Amino acid sequence: MAANVNPTVRRRRLGSELRKLREMKGMTAEEVAARLLVSQSKISRLENGRRSISQRDVRDLCGVYGVEDHRIVDSLMQMAKESRQQGWWHAFGDVPYSVYIGLETDAVSLRAYDSLIVPGLLQTPEYARAVIEGMWPEATVAEVEKRIQVRLKRQERITDQISPVRFWVVLDEAALRRVTGDERIMSEQLEHLVQCSTMPHVTLQILPYSVGAHPGMYGEFAILEFEDASDASVVYLEGMTSDLYLEKPNDVQDYCMMYEHLRALALNPDQSRQFMSQLAQEYAP
Structure with a gap:
């Protein structure tokens, strides 16, 4: 991880991007949770950056949102990887x-x-x-x-x-x-x-x-x-x-x-x- 990458900020930024994708799809957090068989609170915590986001989470959400551009998926996956690193x-x-x-x-x-x-x-x-x-x-x-x-x-x-x-x-x-x-x-x-x-x-x-x-x-x-x-x-x-x-x-x-x-x-x-x-x-x- 680059020295200037802050995992807390990465989580917030990634969560914001995932929220935008959900809203563009016209789905509620409850609907996404039902599709992935997880709690609605998990989706909310992922989107507000309060929970660590795994690359699997990103892959599953991109699948639900129908994201087909591999560059977008790869970028989000990299952010997820960086968000799981440790700060000082x-x-x-x-x-x-x-x-x-x-x-x-x-x-x-x-x-x-x-x-x-x-x-x-x-x-x-x-x-x-x-x-x-x-x-x-x-x-x-x-x-x-x-x-x-x-x-x-x-x-x-x-x-x-x-x-x-x-x-x-x-x-x-x-x-x-x-x-x-x-x-x-x-x-x-x-x-x-x-x-x-x-x-x-x-x-x-x-x-x-x-x-x-x-x-x-x-x-x-x-x-x-x-x-x-x-x-x-x-x-x-x-x-x-x-x-x-x-x-x-x-x-x-x-x-x-x-x-x-x-x-x-x-x-x-x-x-x-x-x-x-x-x-x-x-x-x-």
């Missing part, structure tokens, strides 16, 4: 939110709203440890270490010298006021945020308490966009036991509009940097 995160074993990590790894831009904690891409190791130990108190020492290492590996999307992700963050003041770890850790984390905010590809804005009620009170979310126009933008909503990925254009547009409202309410980048610097000094021993 698989080296860490069973990693939570691995689908999101795959998408984040390939995204060219990421817009995030966080209300309770500093986003993972901007966390210091000590702050990350405090977050992980606090949110998963039943985790073993080994599990905590693994999650920290995965988080630090993810941060290469920010530090990449050639093609870093374009990262916009709106961060609620509450995330900076909640002492996670201790005051020294918070001071160092805030200083790190100040440094990150000076990077040309990072925009960080603080949403102060003074704005009162705001659209972000529905909860945290992230919007991921990709270089290839055939890869639809995704809204990611993290949950305790399962995550939600929204790809319908209307859903994505609603969250994009919400994000613009949050940016308008937040302090501008310079004001935000000053706010964080002052708070870092307050936390400093």
